[in-house]
Amino acid sequence: xxxxxxxxxGEDGLIPRLGNMKAxxxxxxxxxxxxxxxxxxxxxxxxxxxxxxxxxxANAMAVQPGSxxxxxxxxxxxxxxxxxxxxxxxxxxxxxxKSPGSLEPRHLSMLLSLLQSSPSPAERREVLITxxxxxxxxxxxxxxxxxxxxxxxxxxxxxxxxxxxxxxxNALNNLSMNIRNQEQLKIYVPSVVQLIEMSPVNSDLxxxxxxxxxxxxxxxxxxxxMKNSITLLLSLLVVSSEVxxxxxxxxxxxxxxNPDIMDDIVQAQAPASLVLxxxxxxxxxxxxxxxxxxxxxxAWRPSAQVAEAxxxxxxxxxxxxxxxxxxxxxxxxxxxxxPDEEIKAQVAxxxx
Numbered sequence: 001x002x003x004x005x006x007x008x009x010g011e012d013g014l015i016p017r018l019g020n021m022k023a024x025x026x027x028x029x030x031x032x033x034x035x036x037x038x039x040x041x042x043x044x045x046x047x048x049x050x051x052x053x054x055x056x057x058a059n060a061m062a063v064q065p066g067s068x069x070x071x072x073x074x075x076x077x078x079x080x081x082x083x084x085x086x087x088x089x090x091x092x093x094x095x096x097x098k099s100p101g102s103l104e105p106r107h108l109s110m111l112l113s114l115l116q117s118s119p120s121p122a123e124r125r126e127v128l129i130t131x132x133x134x135x136x137x138x139x140x141x142x143x144x145x146x147x148x149x150x151x152x153x154x155x156x157x158x159x160x161x162x163x164x165x166x167x168x169x170n171a172l173n174n175l176s177m178n179i180r181n182q183e184q185l186k187i188y189v190p191s192v193v194q195l196i197e198m199s200p201v202n203s204d205l206x207x208x209x210x211x212x213x214x215x216x217x218x219x220x221x222x223x224x225x226m227k228n229s230i231t232l233l234l235s236l237l238v239v240s241s242e243v244x245x246x247x248x249x250x251x252x253x254x255x256x257x258n259p260d261i262m263d264d265i266v267q268a269q270a271p272a273s274l275v276l277x278x279x280x281x282x283x284x285x286x287x288x289x290x291x292x293x294x295x296x297x298x299a300w301r302p303s304a305q306v307a308e309a310x311x312x313x314x315x316x317x318x319x320x321x322x323x324x325x326x327x328x329x330x331x332x333x334x335x336x337x338x339p340d341e342e343i344k345a346q347v348a349x350x351x352x
Contacts, residue, residue, distance in 0.1 A: 100133040105143055108134060112149050121161035128156065128164065132171035141178040150175060150184045157191050162205060165195065169208035176215040182222065189216060189225040197232055202241045210247040217254040226251070227261050230268035234317065238273050242283045249289035256296035266297065266310060270317040278331045284340050291346040297322060298350065 108131070115127045131153065134140045144150060153175070156168040169192070175181050192209045199205040217223050230252075237248045256265055277290055297317075302310065310318040321328050335347045 100130075101137040101140070103134050103140065105147075108140060108143055108149070109147055112144075112147060112152050115156075116152060121159070121164050124156065124159065124164050125161070125167050128153065128167035128171050132167060132174050135171055135174035138178065141175055141181055144175060145178070145181050145184065150181060154185070154188050154191075157188065157195065162199075162203075166204045166208050169195075169205070169212050173208065173212045173215060176212060179219075179221075182216060182219075185216065186222045186225060189213070189222065193226075193229050193232065196236070201236070201239055202244055206236075206240075207244055207247060210244070210251060214247065214250045214254065217251055220258045220260070223255050223258045224261055226255055227264040230255070230265050230317070231270070234268060234270045234274060238271050238277065242286055245283070245286045246289065249286065249293060253289060253292050253296065256293055259300065262297075262300040263302075263306070266300065266302070266316065266318040266322065267313065268317050269315050270320040272315070272320060274317075274320050275327045275331060278328060278335065280335065280338055284343060287335075287338075288340070288343055288346065291343070291350065294321060294328075295346065295350060 111127055111131055111134075115124060115131070118124050118127065131144070131149070135144060144153075150172075153168060153171050156164055159165050159168065172185060172188070176185050192212055196206050196209045196213075199209070213226070217226060233248050233252055237245055237252075240248065255261060277286065279287075282290075302318075307318075310316055311323060313319060320326060332347060332350060336344055336351075338344055338347070
C-alpha cells in the first residue's frame with residue numbers, strides 16, 4: 001500500500017509535512033504491530049493445524065474395515081510413498097484395484113508393518129488373511145521371505161486370540177508351498193505340534209496346524225522333526241471328525257513314506273481302537289488313506305531282533321497293526337466287499 005503526502009518545500013509547509021510524517025509513522029507502526037499480532041495468532045493456528053494434522057495421520061493408521069484392500073480383504077491400511085510420507089489415498093487407489101497376486105512389494109512391506117503395530121485382534125486377523133491370500137503366489141512367497149515376513153507372521157502363533165492363530169497358520173501354510181521358505185519355517189514345527197496338542201479336538205486350530213504340517217512333510221527334508229509326534233497323531237486319529245482324520249492321515253502317509261524314520265513310527269504308542277477304523281462304516285476317504293498308510297508300514301521289513309523287541313511293546317503301532325496277532329488281519333478281508341473299487345483294489349494288494 002502506498003501513501004502519498006502533499007507538502008511544499010518551503011518553511012510554511014514544514015509543519016504540515018512533519019505532522020503528516022508522524023501520522024504515516026503511526027500508521028506504519030500500527031500496521032507492524034497488527035502484522036506481528038496476526039503472525040503470532042497465525043503461528044498459534046499453524047501449531048494447532050499441525051497438531052490436528054498429526055492426529056489425523058495417526059487416525060489414518062487405524063485400520064477401518066471397508067476402506068482399503070477391499071480386493072484382498074476389505075481392510076484399511078496406510079502405505080508409504082517413496083518420500084516416506086503416509087498417504088492413505090495412494091494406498092486406497094492402488095490396492096483396492098489389485099488382486100492378491102498383483103500386490104507390489106511396498107504393499108506387502110506395509111502390511112507386515114501394520115500387522116506388527118495393530119493393537120486389535122480383529123485387525124491382525126484381517127491383515128493375516130490379506131497376507132495369506134497374497135502368499136498363494138510364488139512371487140509373494142519369495143518377497144515375504146526376503147522382507148523377514150515369515151518370522152514376523154510366525155510370531156503370531158502365540159497370539160492370545162484363537163482366530164489370529166488360525167489365520168497365522170493359514171498364512172504360513174501358503175508360504176510353506178515353497179522349498180526355500182520351508183527352511184525357515186521348520187523351526188516352528190514344535191510350536192505347531194504344541195498347538196495341536198493344546199487345542200480342542202476338531203477345532204479350526206487343529207485343522208489349520210495339520211494342513212501346515214502336511215506341506216512341511218511333503219518331502220523328507222524335515223520329516224525327522226515329527227518323529228516324536230506320531231503317538232499324538234495316532235491318538236487324534238481315533239477321536240476326531242472325518243475332516244480332521246483325513247488331514248492327520250495325510251501327515252502320516254507322508255511320514256511313513258520315509259524309511260529312515262520307520263523305526264520311530266512303528267515303535268510309537270498307538271490306541272488299540274485304531275483297528276476299528278478298518279470297517280465298512282468308515283468314510284471312504286478316511287479308509288483309503290488308512291490303507292495307504294498300512295501299505296507303507298508293511299513295506300518296512302524289521303530284522304528278527306527288532307521285531308522281537310517290538311512284540312514286547314504291546315501298545316506299539318507294530319503290535320496294533322503289523323504283528324501276526326493283530327485283529328487287523330481278520331478285519332482286512334471283510335473290506336473286499338466294500339462298494340468302492342479303489343478300496344477293494346488296495347485291500348487286495350495288502351492281502352497278496
